[in-house]
Amino acid sequence: MKPLVLICSQDEELYLVLSHILEVDGMESELTTDANELLEMTLTREHQAVILDCQPASVAGGTTFASVKQELCSRLPVVALVARGAETQLLDLFKAGIDQILLRPLVPAKLLDYLNKTIAMGQERFSAVGNGRSLFFGDLQMDLVSQCVRHNGHEIHLGLTEFNLLRHLLENPGKVFSREELINAVWPDNIHVCVRTIDVHISRLRKTLTGASCNRYIRTLRSRGYSLEKLGG
Numbered sequence: 001m002k003p004l005v006l007i008c009s010q011d012e013e014l015y016l017v018l019s020h021i022l023e024v025d026g027m028e029s030e031l032t033t034d035a036n037e038l039l040e041m042t043l044t045r046e047h048q049a050v051i052l053d054c055q056p057a058s059v060a061g062g063t064t065f066a067s068v069k070q071e072l073c074s075r076l077p078v079v080a081l082v083a084r085g086a087e088t089q090l091l092d093l094f095k096a097g098i099d100q101i102l103l104r105p106l107v108p109a110k111l112l113d114y115l116n117k118t119i120a121m122g123q124e125r126f127s128a129v130g131n132g133r134s135l136f137f138g139d140l141q142m143d144l145v146s147q148c149v150r151h152n153g154h155e156i157h158l159g160l161t162e163f164n165l166l167r168h169l170l171e172n173p174g175k176v177f178s179r180e181e182l183i184n185a186v187w188p189d190n191i192h193v194c195v196r197t198i199d200v201h202i203s204r205l206r207k208t209l210t211g212a213s214c215n216r217y218i219r220t221l222r223s224r225g226y227s228l229e230k231l232g233g
Helices: 012-024 035-044 062-072 087-096 108-123 160-171 179-186 195-211
Strands: 004-008 028-032 049-053 078-083 100-104 126-129 132-137 140-143 148-151 154-156 218-221 225-228
Touching: 004 012, 004 035, 012 028, 012 108, 028 035, 049 108, 078 087, 078 108, 087 100, 100 108, 132 160, 140 160, 160 179, 160 195, 160 225, 179 195, 179 225, 195 218
Parallel strands: 004 028, 004 049, 049 078, 078 100
Antiparallel strands: 126 132, 132 140, 140 148, 148 154, 218 225
């Protein structure tokens, strides 16, 4: 599957140029002109990066920078495209914690170099460790061979169901799962499980993670389900 990049801009000509650059390098892209829609799309689609067009007439205004970065947390790298000489805008971007700032007119090689590096780093979360495989998310590490979970090197003891739930979330960071999807992923087909059972096990998982000082990972989306994210704070 090709990496998917979400572009937020009201400049259709810029989008056509960016989409062509990305396509030639083996990536796909899609466009949104609304910051609120941008956040919604990142929760429903599996994007690998976001590009914000920060031209003065763009929807990505100063207050949008901080809100977008706060909502995306560390789920996705965010690239901001800024006009030369926009010093005040650069300061807002730095304060908002935008991952990468590139000046327009854009040098395609710089954009592609950054995207390829960050996308590759994201794919390395599911990587080889020792003789087996481990999953990483922030300071969390799950060894799939020993079925051991650690936070900052300290072991966390989980029940089997909580372990399987966390594993599924670790394998799909940032993706929102409904309760039904989590049931299908964790329980055998011949076992009937009430959807509210998921809430009980998520609560237990959160309680255990809280005891290990790493409770800010599982996000609840009302009427939609759960996702694994660094919520900050």
